[in-house]
Amino acid sequence: MPPGSAPSFPIDSAPHSRARIVDDLPTETLADVGSLRPLGQIKESFIIASGYDGLWIIDQHVAHERILFEKVLHNRQANAPESQRLLMPIIVTLTPEQQVAFDRINDELFAAGFEIEPFGHRTVAVKASPAGLSPSEIETLLHEILETPDRELRELSIDDLQKQVAATIACHAAIKINTPLDPAKMRWLLDELAKTECPMACPHGRPIALKYGLKDILKAFHRI
Amino acid sequence: MPPGSAPSFPIDSAPHSRARIVDDLPTETLADVGSLRPLGQIKESFIIASGYDGLWIIDQHVAHERILFEKVLHNRQANAPESQRLLMPIIVTLTPEQQVAFDRINDELFAAGFEIEPFGHRTVAVKASPAGLSPSEIETLLHEILETPDRELRELSIDDLQKQVAATIACHAAIKINTPLDPAKMRWLLDELAKTECPMACPHGRPIALKYGLKDILKAFHRI
Numbered sequence: 001m002p003p004g005s006a007p008s009f010p011i012d013s014a015p016h017s018r019a020r021i022v023d024d025l026p027t028e029t030l031a032d033v034g035s036l037r038p039l040g041q042i043k044e045s046f047i048i049a050s051g052y053d054g055l056w057i058i059d060q061h062v063a064h065e066r067i068l069f070e071k072v073l074h075n076r077q078a079n080a081p082e083s084q085r086l087l088m089p090i091i092v093t094l095t096p097e098q099q100v101a102f103d104r105i106n107d108e109l110f111a112a113g114f115e116i117e118p119f120g121h122r123t124v125a126v127k128a129s130p131a132g133l134s135p136s137e138i139e140t141l142l143h144e145i146l147e148t149p150d151r152e153l154r155e156l157s158i159d160d161l162q163k164q165v166a167a168t169i170a171c172h173a174a175i176k177i178n179t180p181l182d183p184a185k186m187r188w189l190l191d192e193l194a195k196t197e198c199p200m201a202c203p204h205g206r207p208i209a210l211k212y213g214l215k216d217i218l219k220a221f222h223r224i
Numbered sequence: 225m226p227p228g229s230a231p232s233f234p235i236d237s238a239p240h241s242r243a244r245i246v247d248d249l250p251t252e253t254l255a256d257v258g259s260l261r262p263l264g265q266i267k268e269s270f271i272i273a274s275g276y277d278g279l280w281i282i283d284q285h286v287a288h289e290r291i292l293f294e295k296v297l298h299n300r301q302a303n304a305p306e307s308q309r310l311l312m313p314i315i316v317t318l319t320p321e322q323q324v325a326f327d328r329i330n331d332e333l334f335a336a337g338f339e340i341e342p343f344g345h346r347t348v349a350v351k352a353s354p355a356g357l358s359p360s361e362i363e364t365l366l367h368e369i370l371e372t373p374d375r376e377l378r379e380l381s382i383d384d385l386q387k388q389v390a391a392t393i394a395c396h397a398a399i400k401i402n403t404p405l406d407p408a409k410m411r412w413l414l415d416e417l418a419k420t421e422c423p424m425a426c427p428h429g430r431p432i433a434l435k436y437g438l439k440d441i442l443k444a445f446h447r448i
Contacts, residue, residue, distance in 0.1 A: 040263035042274040046441065050266040057279065057436075059445045206446050212281075212436065217270065221283045222430050 033209065034194035038186035045177035047186050054213040060189065061177050062202035067192045068170035069203045072112065072130060076162055081113035082131035089125040092139050096122065098146035104153055105145070105161065112165045116142075132173040141172045167203040257433065258418035262410035269401035271410050278437040284413065285401050286426035291416045292394035293427045296336065296354060300386055305337035306355035313349040316363050320346065322370035328377055329369070329385065336389045340366075356397040365396045391427040 036049035036056055047058040075081050094102060099122050109116060113130035129138055145168050148156075156164070175181070181189070193199045193208070200208055218224045260273035260280055271282040299305050318326060323346050333340060337354035353362050369392050372380075380388070399405070405413070417423045417432070424432055442448045 039272055040274065042279050042441075043438065046279075046445075048263055048272055048274070048279060050264065050272070055266050055270075055272060055281065057441060059447075062445070207444065210441070210444050214267065217266075217281060217434070220431065220434050221270075221286070223283075 032211075033190065033199045036190050036194075038183060038190060041181060041186070043178070044180045047181070047189065049186075049190060051211070054211050054215075054217060057210045057212075058190070058193070059177070059206075059208055060179070060181065061174050062206050062208045063189055063193050063199075064174035065167075065170045065202045066196050066199065066208055067189070068132065068173050069166050070196050070198075072169050073163060073166040076112050076166060079111065081111065083113035083115070083128045084131045084133075085115075085128045086126065086135060089119075089127045090135060090138050091119060092124050092126060092142055094122045094124065094146065097150065098143065100150050101146040101148055101153055104150065105165075108158075108161055108165055109145070112162075112169065130169050130173070133169065134173075137172040141168055144168055144172075163203070170203065256435075257414065257423045260414050260418075262407060262414060265405060265410070267402070268404045271405070271413065273410075273414060275435070278435050278439075278441060281434045281436075282414070282417070283401070283430075283432055284403070284405060285398050286430050286432045287413055287417050287423075288398035289391075289394045289426045290420050290423065290432055291413070292356065292397050293390050294420050294422075296393050297387060297390040300336050300390060303335065305335065307337040307339070307352045308355045308357070309339075309352045310350065310359060310362075313343075313351045314359060314362050315343060316348050316350060316366055318346045318348065318370065321374065322367065324374050325370040325372055325377055328374070329389075332382075332385055332389055333369070336386075336393065354393050354397070357393065358397075361396040365392055368392055368396075387427070394427065 032051055032053065033056075036051045036058075039048045039050055041047055041060070042057075045060060047060055047063075049056040049058060072081070102116075102124065106116060113128070114126065115128035116124050116126050119125040124142075126138055126142065129135070133141065145165060148164070153161075175189075202208060215224065256275055256277065257280075260275050260282075263272045263274055265271055265284070266281075269284060271284055271287075273280040273282060296305070326340075326348065330340060337352070338350065339352035340348050340350050343349035348366075350362055350366070353359070357365070369389060372388070377385075399413075426432055439448065
């Protein structure tokens with residue numbers, strides 16, 4: 001395939017808000033991530049960084065997702081969500097099942113930074129949303145959260161519900177792939193990632209970073 | 225290990241001028257190397273580059289070795305070696321075996337850009353050397369070439385001898401590892417490498433470039 005005709009990356013479109021939230025991954029790599037020096041991006045999707053122990057590749061979307069997940073969850077637990085008022089309310093139509101889910105978790109959505117009011121038959125008006133969310137994401141996000149079947153919602157602990165809402169917000173507010181980042185933004189992302197409790201995997205367990213260790217590089221080049 | 229205390233790379237010290245010269249490797253990756261965009265170095269030894277088909281790691285020393293090898297050999301075959309006169313002759317003492325080898329291949333050394341004259345008992349004076357060689361490398365290089373046992377030299381074809389001399393010169397004149405390169409120098413190195421007949425392996429068959437393909441990266445991040 002000639003240069004220039006490389007395919008764009010598949011956009012991270014598969015909703016996964018109902019997957020198990022992973023928060024028990026090892027944290028021993030925390031210091032490693034903090035020592036990284038960003039070199040650039042490939043395909044405007046993955047940050048390439050140099051570490052003292054090798055070459056790192058960071059998925060910019062899931063890295064930002066992890067940062068936002070911990071921030072949203074922390075603010076929620078401190079009852080201090082960061083919210084933004086919308087210029088115009090966004091009107092969202094719900095299915096009967098989504099309406100049931102909405103009635104059950106609207107208090108939790110409010111605690112996470114949403115302000116949503118009934119607006120006639122199976123319709124709601126979103127007047128405020130968690131900070132950082134683009135208005136164009138709000139309808140999709142709301143449908144995604146409200147897709148959880150009622151049976152499942154009733155079995156969910158408050159803790160799990162909070163995490164699920166935070167993970168869905170984080171996924172929709174995070175930097176997308178196929179997005180150019182300048183060096184300062186890459187630096188910021190790696191610094192913020194290093195401050196998270198779990199910098200190696202997104203809330204759904206997808207890897208954030210790959211490492212090509214120095215020893216393996218040396219071996220591949222027949223240098224050791 | 226904390227950042228900053230990472231070990232320096234082992235310097236490329238093992239002489240390998242007598243290994244078989246490899247010049248029959250596949251060349252279908254030529255276009256790929258030409259499309260690379262350098263992002264930076266790791267450990268001031270390996271150039272990290274972005275290609276349309278993935279992430280590349282290039283060993284700067286062996287890449288330059290390949291470039292110089294083809295250039296020196298081409299000039300030799302055109303009887304137009306690039307030579308540099310030394311400010312002061314370098315006096316080199318030879319073992320009896322090296323003296324035998326010197327007498328046998330001095331004409332070939334001259335054709336490659338050396339100007340070496342007898343200087344008393346088992347001693348020679350180097351007055352000129354191939355361009356690009358640092359004077360501090362000349363004694364080691366000469367000993368390395370002249371280490372070839374006479375029995376082996378007698379069996380060597382002219383063609384193989386020319387390649388062996390060119391490979392040894394290239395190895396000693398090439399950019400070392402643990403050397404910082406600015407973006408222009410990295411760009412130059414990749415451009416020159418793309419012009420070589422065999423950009424994927426050094427004259428002794430060591431790999432020049434490793435590629436981490438886009439598909440493999442996407443798989444590792446659970447994106448396909």
